[in-house]
Amino acid sequence: MTTQATAALQAEVNRLRLEVQRLQTEQGSQKITIGNYLLTRLTQLGVTSMFGVPGDFNLGFLDLVEDHPTINWVGNCNELNAAYAADGYARVKEHSIGVVLTTFGVGELSATNGIAGGKPFSEMVPVLHLVGVPSTAQQKTKPMLHHTLGDGRYDAYVKAAEQFTFSQAFLTDKKNAASEIDRVLVDCMTVARPVYLSLPTDLVHEEISAQGLKISLSRHPSPNDVEVESFVLDLISKQFKEAAGDAVVLVDACTIRHDVRQELNDFLRNTGFPVYATPMGKTAVDENYERYGGIYLGSISRPEIKDKVESAKLLLSIGSLRSDFNTGNFSYNISTARTIELHSNYTQVQYAAFPAIGMKQLLPKLTERLACYCDRASKIHIPQYTSPIPKEDNDLISHTWLWPRVGAFFKPKDVIITETGTSNFGISDVPLPEKSILVSQVLWGSIGWSIGSTLGAALAARDRGLGRTILFVGDGSIQLTVQELSVMMRQDVKPIIFLINNSGYTIERYIHGKQRKYNDISNWNWTGLFNTLGDSDGKLSRTYTVRDKTNLSELLDDVTFASGDKIQLVEIIMDKLDAPRALQVQAQLSGKTNAYDSKVIRGPEGEMDDIRNTVESNVD
Incomplete structure (x- = not known):
């Protein structure tokens, strides 16, 4: 029997033992509060960071989190960023999960976009969305509480969560709390998708049997027939x-x-x-x-x-x-x-x-x-996978030159995050060093995701003893979630951030509206961000602006910069209509599929012929 088959069988045995033990020890002598039962399970799964925003329905549980010896409360600027951070943490912290804690209604809805990025049929990321909700008595009497819709529908938010999570548990009493917690955590691990768990305020400190914690949760799918x-x-x-x-x-x-x-x-x-x-x-x-x-x-x-x-x-x-x-x-x-x-x-x-x-x-x-x-x-020939730095007849930074050049900057065990847009496409043809990890969100494609994700990824990389955390993000994307740079400094993580300043949404320009004002953004003082966000004396960070190949190459070769001893931001000035070849072709295909151009031939055959001709002309 293979190691994998043995592990799967052992996981199934553990699951059955856990069910039997629950039936036998519901009145066991060892007691633990529901809140601490959950935290113990998360510790067993290797969770060391919890993301989120405090709210009055999760504050009692947060007392337990803050006092916990191994789980660090990160504390984010908003719930969307927290969900992004849990996503990045889960992608890098293999064999573990990400956890985001929000409050009832306003908090959980704010996090929904970040949770949806890991939903079934999307990015498939194991994240627990933990929600502090009103007490069980209030759930029954349904008073017009703040954060409700004012119509007595206390279940509206969990119904929304059903669309974006694999499974849900809504705790109603202490009898089923342990089994429900275990159920959604097992789902989260085995199917690698987000799950939802609500924790009423009055159940946090209710005591239940601790016996079930002696048996590990299953991490493996059921054995194949x-x-x-x-x-x-x-x-x-x-x-x-x-x-x-x-x-x-x-x-x-x-x-x-x-x-x-x-x-x-x-x-x-x-x-x-x-x-x-x-x-x-x-x-x-x-x-x-x-x-x-x-x-x-x-x-x-x-x-x-x-x-x-x-x-x-x-x-x-x-x-x-x-x-x-x-x-x-x-x-x-x-x-x-x-x-x-x-x-x-x-x-x-x-x-x-x-x-x-x-x-x-x-x-x-x-x-x-x-x-x-x-x-x-082994005799089948494979063309060598390389990305040589091209020689161009000017000193302007182009995508054709940029990505092979930064490829030479990467080291083994680096964690590299790329934002939706030019970065996702630019990195694809660059060979990365051994044991490096690329984190990207190609399917869900939520702009601004990468900033929060970098926070989570950096914390997970630190846990795993990996190398530098390196982010590539556009000036348009970073404006959505820039606040998390302040949390990075507070948590003492030190990513290297390459900010591509190309005057707006370049990927959108290529899909449609190259010269439209809706693809423009306000230009910020990028090198002053860290001062505004908490590093008033400049001891925690460094910033740079580079406008040509020579200056960028000198910076990449600088030993102090490459060491990543501080959080650093490099503003790279680029032309707003310069983009990687793959992005240009993909954007044209997307634009034609969306039928923005009235000249596109309608009907499946005509339109697909038009798309194929576009691809062939660009590839050749």
Whole structure:
């Protein structure tokens, strides 16, 4: 039996033991308050930071948080930023979860956008949204309290949460509190999606049995059905035999979200198949691995990558999330007949789907079956994945030059965050060092997300002993959530922030309205931000403005700057209509799909022909 299968069985045993013990020890001698039961569970899951904003319905619980020996109350400027921070924390703190605490109504609704970025079918991030709510007595009598809608609908907000979280628990008494807390936490971990838990003010200090805390919560999905899994393995093996080992692997975001990095890397090194990644799957595989070929983005891909991926007889897709920005506007040229997909909760072989056959347990067995192809697969040529710094005939900072140049600045174990827009697209073709982590929000794409996420990511990186935290963000995006720079200084995290000042929303300009005023913003005194936000004497931070290649290169080569000993902001002046090639093509495709241009031919066939012609002209 494989290690993964053993772990899955042990998790199921633990779950059953926990249920039995609850029935036997509800009146156990060891007691703990509900609030501390929850905090103990979070500690067991490796949580060391909690994000959020105080409000009168969560203050009693916050007393426990502030007095807790290992969980740090971060305290954010608003609930949206707090949700973003919990998101970033969860992405970097592998095997743990992010936690955001808000108050009833006004607080939880403010956090909803940040929670939605991790919802089912979106970014798949394990975040607990914990909400302090009115007492159980008030829930029953429904007085016209502040933060309510004034119509007695106390359940309106949890109904909203049902749209953006995988599961919800609304605590009503102490009898079911432990089991409900455990249920949503297990869901959060095993499906890697946000969950919602409400905690009434009067239940925080109610005592319950502490016996259940002796049994660990399940982190693993249920075991695969042995007979079905065996059939699937035979079927996949047959496909590889018919393809004579001519196959490539394409890794995506769910490889990271569902904790299969180790299984994936064992598979790759034992089989030798070429491997590529999508933008959302970047850094799932170390990019200095000799069999790694770069980023596949459908028709927007580099020609040599597009050719290798699309000409293979078989594609093994692992953990895919096929959104528009992750697939070059759905321009994959790979037929279903040549595709095998492994997911967290199902497997698809060509046109046949097999529910409940998950990749974490399947991959090790597939490794054993396909290791025989290693010699043959290792001979498949992969063009070298590099991004040389181009020589341009001027000193202006361009995206073509910027991204390869900062690529040389990165170090192993760096945590790199890119904002929606030019940064997400610019970073895609830059090879990143081993054990580095790229954090981006390609699918949900909420501008301003990266500032809060950087706070959470930096705290998680510190916990894990990783390297520098480095953020790339545009001047338009940072204006939405800039307040969290003050929290970064208060929490003593020291990210390096590259702020691309290109006079507004460049990605929107390329989608539509290049010269429209609605894509303009007010220009701020960016190098004065830290003074305004708390560093009045300049001891905690440094700021820079660079306007040309020479000055930026000198700064990147500066040992003190590169050490990241303080929080630092670098304002990079760029032309407002300069953008990475991939963004320009993607934006044109999005604009045509949105049918902003009246000249676009209506109807599915005509419009898609127009899009294909645009892609081909830009790629060629």
